[in-house]
Amino acid sequence: MSKDKTQKTVQTTGHAWDGDLQEFNNPLPTWWLWAFYATVVFAIIYWILYPTLPIGDTYTKGAFNDITYTTEDGKTETTHWNTRALFEKEMQEAREMQAKYVERLSDASYQEIQSDPEQSGFAFSMAKVLFADNCAACHQTGGNGVIGMYPNLIDDAWLWGGSFEQIEQSIREGRQGNMPGFKGQLSSQQIGDVSAYVLSLSGHEMPEDEISRGEEVFAANCAVCHGNDAQGKTAMGSANLTDSIWTIVDVPAADSMEEKKSAVMELVREGKSxxxxxxxxxxxxxxxKILTYYVHEMGGGK
Structure with a gap:
């Protein structure tokens, strides 16, 4: 390489030790210095605007106006601006807004709520909390229920009726369902025959002779509650036996036809309340009303 090539000279601070140990002078980049100055300016502005600096046993209160809010128990508080007070103020405003929506819902009919997306959306959001707090322990979070214990609320099979009025009646007044046991009235063969007949109503293949005998047993003992057509009676909360929806006996979970029949026989024999x-x-x-609307829409009510 040519010795004429210019070599860059590194600046030093002028300090030297042991003759040749020198301190280089490498200044910080300009952008870095300006960023540092900006943080200093930002810090000063922040100290002025927000509660920040400790002074003895207190601190600076900032430059924002005081905040007045009402707590959930009705107590009015006024304090300097801080995030806690801001949160309380926002909670107060949310409660006031919620109260307005609740008042609108209380005055509206079910059909008006259904036709108004805004009211319907609010009803759903509030009902989810109500349902989780009061209903989910039995009917499960999604309303699927527990076969044999608590009805499924999303399958559109309504024991006590699926209209707004009927669902509201169920929630308001409660329901008492009772399937009597027939072990003292029917023989083992009769219980087996009527169980075979009941299974045949929902499409299960059973022996024709059992079905024929079971139909007679059904007409004499079961039709009074479940109806001659076996489709149930909402006034009594009796199940529709023709729709393959099982609320008390988990027939779909049984592996064999024999197990399905045994499960139905157990119910007929012992009953259920x-x-x-x-x-x-x-x-x-x-x-x-909000829960009624929620359950109605969740299950595709009638």
């Missing part, structure tokens, strides 16, 4: 508690003393009229 279930109770839906009344909520009129624990929920307000508006809360019952």
């Amino acid at each position: 279930r109770e839906m508690p009344a909520w009129k003393e624990r929920l307000s009229d508006t809360e019952i």
Whole structure:
């Protein structure tokens, strides 16, 4: 390489030790210095605007106006601006807005709520909390229920009716369902025959002779509750036996036809009682209305 090539000279601070140990002078980049100055300016502005600097046993209160808010228990507070007070103020505004929507819902009919997307959306959001707090323990979070204990609310099979009025009645007053046991009235063969007949109503293949005998047993003992057509009676909360929806006996979970029949026979033999508690003393009229709307829409009510 040519010795004429210019070599860059590194600046030093002029300090030297042991003759040749020198301190280089490498200044910070200009952009870095300006960024540092900006943070200093920002810090000063922040100290002025927000509660920040400790002074003895207190601190600076900032430059924002005082905040006045009302707590959930009705107590009015006024304090300097801070995030806690801002949160309380926002919660107060949310409660006031919620109260307006609740008032609108309390005055609206079910059909008006259904036709108004804004009211319907609010009803759903509030009902999810009400349902989780009061209903999910039995009917499960998604309303699927538990076969044999608590009805499924999303399958459009309504034991006590699926209209707004019928669902509201169920929630407000409660329901008492009772399937009597027939072990003292029917023989083992009769219980087996009527169980075979019941299974045949929902499409299960059973021996024709059992079906024929079971139909007679059904007409004499079961039709009074389930109807001659076996489609149930909403006034009594008796199940529709023709729709393949099983609320008490988990027939779909049985592996064989013999197990399905045994499960139905057990119910016919022992019976089953279930109770839906009344909520009129624990929920307000508006809360019952909101839950009624939610359950109706969740299950595709009638």
